[in-house]
Amino acid sequence: MYVEMKHINKSFGDYQAARDISFGVEQGKLVALLGPSGSGKTTILRMIAGLEHQDSGDVVIEGKVVNDIPAGERGIGFVFQNYALFRYMTVYENIAFGLKVQKKPKEQIHKRVMELVQLVGLEGLEKRYPDQLSGGQRQRVAFARALAPNPQLLLLDEPFAAIDAKVRKELRSWLKEMIAKVGITSIFVTHDQEEAVEVADEIIIINEGSLEQMGAPTEIYKKPKTSFVAQFIGTSSVLEDFSGFKGFEDAPKGRQAILRPEFVEAFKSDNEKFKSLISAAEEGVIREIAFRGSYLTLTLEVNGILLTANRSLERRPVSVGEKMCVLVYRAYILEEEDAHIYKNRMLEGVDVEAL
């Protein structure tokens, strides 16, 4: 493990930002700390950086406990949420700052700065001041500045929050590419699951100061371990009691269930493709149809419970009030803090994924 957090606790007055947090990040990985706002993810990042000090526990970098090493000596590059570029310095001076502090010879500084300017594609803008740059350009400067002193670890706090939605997607892939190119171990904080899923190799989900789950994006998506993760990841609706549904008779009674739209299939009773599965389906009525641009989201009432399902625009048109067959492939049933997958028993032996 390159970076390790061992039983970290931290509180600010009554607010507990980290509760016994432990995790490790392997060298070269790009990891996302994902959680809702106020979950403590930024505090965790700042503790790794040394900008915040944990109440108890150890921060280990490269096998060395760095608890007492000041931020500036941990060999970490940090990209701040609003970039925190030095506004009275030019792009060049911003990138050169860390090297100047280290009293590197002038030619060496110049060489390194120009190398970075080229890497992030800011040639010709060296003499600009931060307020003369666009949001995306500022992010590039912040990135180059953090990398200038050759850190072994890069930390980014909400790196895309200050950028408008249109450019954000573009920058995500840019940043991912850059980090891969430089080959630096990186941890970034985000509240946007789409961002985490798209950019990170691994995701750490934080809620109320506790680590909920750590794993690859697909693993977290497919196998949420806790009820929080099941609800937080993906679009999900919470159902109060699910045990009455066909195929879920053996699910524990009186438990909440989480359903994602992709777990639900709605088809007309004369559908050819789903003909063999019609016995496993419940009957439902369309209550609402929302147009999502490239697909429809149907709200269906089944046994007095409202479910949502997505429907491709390529399929036959449907209308509100229409009767549909509703097939539920699987659901997450919540038990206390944990989430368990229950598959529709009536579909046993059917290759659902081949449908």
Next chain:
Amino acid sequence: MKKQKTTGREEKPWVRRLLIGISVVFFLIMLVFPLVEVLYRSLKDGLALYVEAITAKNTLSALRVTLIATVTAVAVNTFFGLCAAWLLTKFEFKGKQVLSALIDIPFSISPVIAGLAYIMTFGRMGWATPAIDWLNEVLGTDISLVFSVPGVVLATIFVTFPFVSRELIPVLQAQGSSEEEAAAMMGAKGFTIWRRVTFPHIRWALLYGIILCAARAIGEFGAVYAVSKARGKTFTLPLEIDALYMAGSADSITQAFAVSSLLVLLAVVMLILKQIVEHRGKREQ
């Protein structure tokens, strides 16, 4: 239907004219006429009397005291203001609100009360006097904090101490601390961070605060009046003007105006400096 205005915020022309009229009349009556009167009165009996008035021994002594008090007050308050503004914006601690409110006391308290409080504390009857006496004995000095130049300086410091910190606090607050943290992440130490990151940001606000502080220090009357009773020794320019005017002879009144014109001149210089600083500061934002 009437023609639609583009912004919806444009006033009718007569409203604007009325507001301009009110401002100009107010400005003339309250400011321009009295100041012109000062200059006119000061030169009314000829240049010779004017020069005599502003080179009189008492006037020069008053000018000296005023400058000493102003320079000291500015130096002390700049240092204190920087510390206080830094403390109040970059740190979290108990009693922060209280301290922040305390700094403003000189704004809300009558300066005379400040002066009297100094007499009560450091005067012959004051509780701090034995300590000062003891200090004088040990050091072989003869410092006295009331009815003396140090007293004048103290009173001036008291009434002007919020100016610098009040100018700096909003600027430092707006800046936040992430730029400093960024510098610290790259290994910069306290003083480097201050010099390269914090100071460039606050320099115009600092200069602006210093000018306001100096202007107030030069013109202070009430607090100084309470602790300064010796004309020709501890009087400042405003006190000297008051003394000349109160003497009541035709000559001394003219002299009072002559000395006043000196203060007006200083005020104008301050005003110009303030404008320049404001302008430069804005341009850099």
